[in-house]
Amino acid sequence: MTAYNFAYLDEATKRMLRRAILKAVAIPGYQVPFSSREMPMPYGWGTGGVQLTAACLVPEDTLKVIDQGADDTTNAVSIRKFFARVAQVATTEATGAASIIQTRHRIPEAPLQEGQILVFQVPIPEPLRFLEPRETETRTMHALEDYGLMQVRLYEDIARHGEIARAYAYPVRVEGRYIMDPSPIPKFDNPKLDNCPALQLFGAGRECRIYALPPYTRVESLDFEDYPFTPSKAAGQCCALCGAMDSYLDEVITDDAGGRMFVCSDTDYCATRVAVQAEDAA
Amino acid sequence: MYVAVKGGERAIDNAHAWLEDARRGDRAVPDLEIAQIREQLALAVDRVMAEGSLYDPDLAALALKQARGDVIEAVFLIRAYRTTLPRFGSSLPVDTGAMQITRRISATYKDAPGGQVLGPTFDYTHRLLDFDLENGQPVPPAPEADAQAGPVPHILSHLGREGLIQAEPAGSEDVPDLTRAPLEFPAQRALRLQALTRGDEGFLLSLAYSTQRGYGRNHAFVGELRIGHVRVAAYLPELGFEIEFAEIQITECESVNQFQGSKTEPAQFTRGYGLVFGQSERKAISMALVDRALRARELGEDMADAPAQDEEFVLSHCDNIQSSGFLEHIKLPHYVDFQAELELIRKLRCAAAQGLEAAQ
16 A cells, blocks of 8 residues: 555644644643544544554554454454554554554553553543533633532532442543543543553544643542542452453343353453463463 | 454454445446436535535545445545645635626525526426436437626625625635644634535534524525636746636525624624535525624624524534544444443442432
8 A cells, every 4th residue: 555654644744743742741631732634434433543543653563452442343453454554563462562552441451561652542532521511611621720610520429329420431630730531441440540651642533632641640530538539340240251350341241131241341361361371271 | 152242354344345235236227427426416416525625526426426325424535535635725715706607696686787597496496206307318408598708796795885784804814724723712704614614514504594593593685696617726936826727616605684783883784605615505505694693792792692603512513524423433332331331320229229228
């Protein structure tokens, strides 16, 4: 494929993106507007993440793409194929072997390392959006660090439900300054954002926003002293395939009589454990 | 036993093969030619060019064929192609006064210099199915007359001479480009018009209709609607002169709206403006009405809080590639966030049940 530039985007566009990334890294948690391009996949399919990945990729990179934690979900397959085609980079399913990981809705279970880049696909980058629909207002609120509305919202949850009723896209505070939407990852994954050795980049294509967490950034999930944040997952369950107790689990319906099982959402983590167990048994 | 969602890659390949097969349909029926679509489905082609913001009838026809007639999908194909094209620069403003008119009507004056030209319009057709079309009967050529010589001045310029319609400020030299800079609010009018002309026809139609029904009411007359061909030129600094490089068909609408005056402005007519690629008068009129509605704040009108008057609401939601993408993405897997919700609901229900027991 020679009709397109390396990694699809032209170099001027990549430069624009890299400038936005640098600004985002310089102001952790701040949403940097960028002139998002129309991509050959629809908005909502990860165009923000794809643009970030395209801007970061070099020919020596090894790319991993996951959706819902899995390498083999249709959209992950599609994006991985796209870059294999337009950038001819090596791809992998192993978290440890990847230099760039593009993800939707999960952070891998295996700890990330220095030098790795984790690219998140973001649908709605603005954590205050569902409290205030206007961009002009929310930008001012961030500028003034005016986050009272969010605190009240979380307090109302506690008053009504006895806890903060947010299961995913649980808002975080970055280095004690900006409130940030971590993308729709389950709140189980929130602690992995904090003090992470890898660079974490967030791209929202349709909304034209990029933001970032440089390595080892302090990221706190919003809570109250008497109602501390708790990451949660399926209570008291372990993975039916690898037996993991510490991973995030998907619930799978197995019959029409209420039968169900739980399996790791991170397919690489699960498959690696199963392979090690098979080796030990042999 | 649980079967993981394996085989995504093969499923995708098979789905694409099936799609291609379904697109072609019954092989006993001849394959559609691009020229047939371009010539005989010209208004669909025009819509794809307008919302795809790329003037190329052949590519738009190809996109329609590939998209199986799904206009928004065709627009998407064109947009994704357009975004890869280099940007040389901007054309000079087109002179719509020098348009080669194929249709030109005014609802405000019975006659005006240049006359009223109905052109190829559905307006006064009776909507009876023409069963002759089933058999592909030959169509005799339409009667012809000599084209009018000379430019056809804009009808609203007559109002302008009397000072009865608000003069439009001259545009700035810097043309904003929605596709090269992120949209920020408040947006200047040029940028708003750019967003509207690419915007979804159905969305703009409904918004314009809502202003007619009282949500931001501002009665509009179609001062002038004109369709025809204009020349497009650019100034090339290397050569030091202008060069014409295209002739395109466009639809232009200027609405005349009453304005009773405000603290700063005397009573006068004001204008809404619509300009769209191809023959797209429904879109051009809608655009003019929405453009005028969006000027409510600038003109200091009271009660400027209807949806069509809300710049952020209109501009954030008028693009059908953005909206259909985000709408349809909810069919992608959401196992993980749904699982998180499931656990939360179970936990809340459990807590509520325990609370109920404790109360009893």
